[in-house]
Amino acid sequence: MNLARIILPLPVDRPYTYAVPEHFRHLVRVGRRVVVPFGKRKLAGVVVAEGAELDLKGYEAKEIIDVDIELTPMPQEVLKLTQWIAKYYMCSWGEAARAALPPGSAAPTARSRARTVTMVNLSPEAPSSPPTGNRQQAIIEQLKIWDAAEKLPVPQIHVLAECGGTAATLQRLEALGYIEFEVEVVDRSEGIMPAASLKDESIELHKEQTIAIDAITKQLDEGKYGCFLLHGVTGSGKTEVYLRALKHARDSGKTGIVLVPEISLTPQTVRRFRRRFGDDVAVLHSRMSLGERYDAWRGIAVGRYPIVIGPRSAVLAPLKNPGLIIVDEEHEASYKQYDPAPRYHARDVAVVRAMNNGATCILGSATPSLESLTNARDGKYQLLEMPERVPIQGSPATLPKVHIVDLRNEKELNARKENLSKRLVEAIEERIEKGEQAILLLNRRGFSPVMECSSCGWVPECPDCSVSMVYHKPLHHLRCHYCGQTARVPVTCGECKLPTLEFAGTGTQRLEEELQSKIPHIRQLRMDLDTTAGKGSHNTILDQFGKGNADVLLGTQMVAKGLDFDRVTLVGIIHAEAGLMLPDIRAEERAFQLLTQVSGRSGRAERAGEVILQSRQPGHPIIQFAIRHDFAGFAAYALETRVALGYPPAGRLVSITFSGPDDDKTRDLAEKWRACIDSRLPVVDRLGPSPAFVHKLKNRFRHQILLKIPLHVPASHVRTAIEAAGKAIGSLPHSYRLTVDIDPVGIV
Numbered sequence: 001m002n003l004a005r006i007i008l009p010l011p012v013d014r015p016y017t018y019a020v021p022e023h024f025r026h027l028v029r030v031g032r033r034v035v036v037p038f039g040k041r042k043l044a045g046v047v048v049a050e051g052a053e054l055d056l057k058g059y060e061a062k063e064i065i066d067v068d069i070e071l072t073p074m075p076q077e078v079l080k081l082t083q084w085i086a087k088y089y090m091c092s093w094g095e096a097a098r099a100a101l102p103p104g105s106a107a108p109t110a111r112s113r114a115r116t117v118t119m120v121n122l123s124p125e126a127p128s129s130p131p132t133g134n135r136q137q138a139i140i141e142q143l144k145i146w147d148a149a150e151k152l153p154v155p156q157i158h159v160l161a162e163c164g165g166t167a168a169t170l171q172r173l174e175a176l177g178y179i180e181f182e183v184e185v186v187d188r189s190e191g192i193m194p195a196a197s198l199k200d201e202s203i204e205l206h207k208e209q210t211i212a213i214d215a216i217t218k219q220l221d222e223g224k225y226g227c228f229l230l231h232g233v234t235g236s237g238k239t240e241v242y243l244r245a246l247k248h249a250r251d252s253g254k255t256g257i258v259l260v261p262e263i264s265l266t267p268q269t270v271r272r273f274r275r276r277f278g279d280d281v282a283v284l285h286s287r288m289s290l291g292e293r294y295d296a297w298r299g300i301a302v303g304r305y306p307i308v309i310g311p312r313s314a315v316l317a318p319l320k321n322p323g324l325i326i327v328d329e330e331h332e333a334s335y336k337q338y339d340p341a342p343r344y345h346a347r348d349v350a351v352v353r354a355m356n357n358g359a360t361c362i363l364g365s366a367t368p369s370l371e372s373l374t375n376a377r378d379g380k381y382q383l384l385e386m387p388e389r390v391p392i393q394g395s396p397a398t399l400p401k402v403h404i405v406d407l408r409n410e411k412e413l414n415a416r417k418e419n420l421s422k423r424l425v426e427a428i429e430e431r432i433e434k435g436e437q438a439i440l441l442l443n444r445r446g447f448s449p450v451m452e453c454s455s456c457g458w459v460p461e462c463p464d465c466s467v468s469m470v471y472h473k474p475l476h477h478l479r480c481h482y483c484g485q486t487a488r489v490p491v492t493c494g495e496c497k498l499p500t501l502e503f504a505g506t507g508t509q510r511l512e513e514e515l516q517s518k519i520p521h522i523r524q525l526r527m528d529l530d531t532t533a534g535k536g537s538h539n540t541i542l543d544q545f546g547k548g549n550a551d552v553l554l555g556t557q558m559v560a561k562g563l564d565f566d567r568v569t570l571v572g573i574i575h576a577e578a579g580l581m582l583p584d585i586r587a588e589e590r591a592f593q594l595l596t597q598v599s600g601r602s603g604r605a606e607r608a609g610e611v612i613l614q615s616r617q618p619g620h621p622i623i624q625f626a627i628r629h630d631f632a633g634f635a636a637y638a639l640e641t642r643v644a645l646g647y648p649p650a651g652r653l654v655s656i657t658f659s660g661p662d663d664d665k666t667r668d669l670a671e672k673w674r675a676c677i678d679s680r681l682p683v684v685d686r687l688g689p690s691p692a693f694v695h696k697l698k699n700r701f702r703h704q705i706l707l708k709i710p711l712h713v714p715a716s717h718v719r720t721a722i723e724a725a726g727k728a729i730g731s732l733p734h735s736y737r738l739t740v741d742i743d744p745v746g747i748v
């Protein structure tokens with residue numbers, strides 16, 4: 001009997017053995033997606049070995065149920081990469097491989113399979129006499145008419161709709177030799193990708209772009225691994241560099257991957273790639289249906305698209321011969337996956353994949369992560385710098401001027417609990433008069449609209465998570481942003497019972513109202529989680545704004561990213577210090593990045609840009625660095641703290657989170673692990689266990705241990721110690737869970 005070893009998306013680090021039924025014998029190959037029974041479920045896994053000689057050790061193997069023949073086998077190189085991911089990020093190989101399969105295929109449904117259509121054609125060896133039945137004759141007549149018009153084959157449903165009859169009628173005609181069936185695979189992803197209107201943009205590169213492209217093409221031609229850090233200010237022409245580099249790679253027969261942080265937030269960038277490369281580009285994004293994504297993935301695997309652009313999972317796209325991998329906005333936190341495993345960082349996987357393939361990697365950003373900056377300074381990456389904006393008609397474009405409004409001095413504004421200073425409102429009015437536009441940023445982190453009791457300070461919290469609930473005006477309810485549950489707006493305080501609840505904090509909706517009341521004739525567009533819930537709504541909002549159908553685009557972090565509108569000459573930042581105080585080692589870095597990115601939206605074309613930055617802490621070093629566009633100053637300041645505390649890039653972090661239904665038991669479990677790890681990793685500094693930032697999440701209590709690992713301790717050493725601790729302590733009690741996050745990002 002033939003057997004196959006199959007990895008499954010389960011947290012168990014070993015392949016399972018299944019029997020290959022005779023009729024699948026020639027289909028089952030390494031890298032193939034197959035469906036197998038597992039307990040009562042059906043799971044999709046990947047074949048990692050097959051053959052008659054695999055040993056069963058007396059165990060009776062169940063049979064493979066199905067083989068997905070429409071999907072070409074996962075390339076060996078990708079399979080090996082997932083094995084590396086499993087090892088480095090401490091998950092099972094099957095979990096890592098899941099990230100490299102078409103999304104949604106862990107438990108395959110009809111929608112995550114290829115869709116096929118039965119087509120009908122006339123048989124070339126049809127009998128000369130017509131069939132006997134009237135219906136049968138009518139069908140053959142109709143097929144002949146279509147044949148004359150070169151319309152064959154036609155879908156079966158088409159035939160039945162035209163001539164009547166049932167599938168059985170057609171099957172009889174086939175049995176009699178009159179017709180043939182053909183199966184055609186439908187590509188559902190066709191037509192949903194942004195329109196491609198090929199345009200030859202013959203831009204003349206400026207000096208720094210030329211230097212960058214020369215270095216990159218030289219590397220590509222050598223065919224050896226090399227990684228570049230492209231540090232260019234907003235509007236310096238990084239995207240143009242990516243486009244040229246990709247063209248070079250494609251023209252020399254290689255394929256390329258472009259990672260973007262969140263595709264729905266970067267429609268403009270995606271359109272530029274489509275314009276340049278047309279149907280050579282596959283666009284992957286999370287708003288595609290499962291079927292659409294399956295088909296796009298399939299198209300990539302069969303080599304239909306030499307270029308793939310997508311969010312983090314695109315780093316595992318089944319492209320053959322990857323020659324160039326680009327990570328745009330490489331500092332973005334969204335490149336790190338948290339749930340489910342694999343908890344991988346797509347930027348780091350991109351570098352490894354490039355290394356494995358002798359490919360070139362480009363990490364680009366206006367505000368590189370301190371990790372990548374350090375790698376460049378250490379000579380691991382080649383640094384390419386573009387410190388100036390693209391010159392316009394010969395004269396150098398300048399970065400926008402930044403003005404500060406110290407909110408502590410805005411007495412009237414504070415008394416009225418309002419958010420828009422006179423200076424900002426006047427600047428907006430000025431733009432409206434001139435027919436220009438403004439973008440307003442309200443950093444949601446730390447400034448959500450919550451209710452607060454003005455007598456005792458009570459804030460309504462989610463009953464299942466230890467976070468305050470956020471007020472949503474359209475539905476007039478409170479919502480937990482962690483678990484999604486909603487609650488009615490209370491009338492009296494939950495603590496002191498007084499009817500003194502007030503709205504605290506600021507939401508985008510309140511800001512919109514305030515602006516409307518201060519400038520009644522203003523035309524606004526709002527972009528936040530509420531207004532972008534629908535498919536394509538991002539695009540619609542940005543389209544409207546681009547057409548000039550609004551004066552102001554107001555929103556959360558979403559408005560900070562990659563937008564390029566000529567008429568925008570003003571950016572207003574409502575609370576620049578938002579997010580600075582979050583308990584995250586990268587809180588300051590994130591705040592600096594956000595301020596720099598959003599400022600970069602202003603004055604990108606001929607007209608000069610201005611930024612008005614409101615803050616209660618205008619003297620904060622981060623805000624000062626942002627005002628001066630001083631990345632080097634920021635990096636020196638931030639690195640000093642990182643080095644002093646042994647945080648990345650001066651050390652590596654591993655976080656271990658324990659969760660369970662009982663607070664004390666969860667903490668005890670964490671304590672037990674701490675002791676066990678301490679004895680195995682004496683050189684590793686450790687924080688905790690302490691309650692996680694969100695202590696209670698969906699009714700489960702969470703405690704965290706953070707390991708600070710000096711750079712000289714090898715990653716494998718830490719892995720072994722954690723695995724050994726797991727063995728010594730034994731399996732977790734029922735409904736308790738442990739999550740290991742390597743190189744964690746963020747604070748959840």
Ligand code: ADP
Pocket residue numbers: 203204205206209232233234235236237238239240241390564
């Ligand atoms: P970045 O990606 O660094 O923000 P972009 O590549 O988007 O910068 O470039 C900003 C703008 O300048 C875009 O509209 C782009 O088409 C244009 N641009 C880029 N390079 C040049 C160039 N060499 N000459 C003229 N315009 C350019």
Ligand code: ZN
Pocket residue numbers: 453454455456457458493494495496497498
């Ligand atoms: Zn109260």
Ligand code: ZN
Pocket residue numbers: 462463464465480481482483484485698
């Ligand atoms: Zn909740």
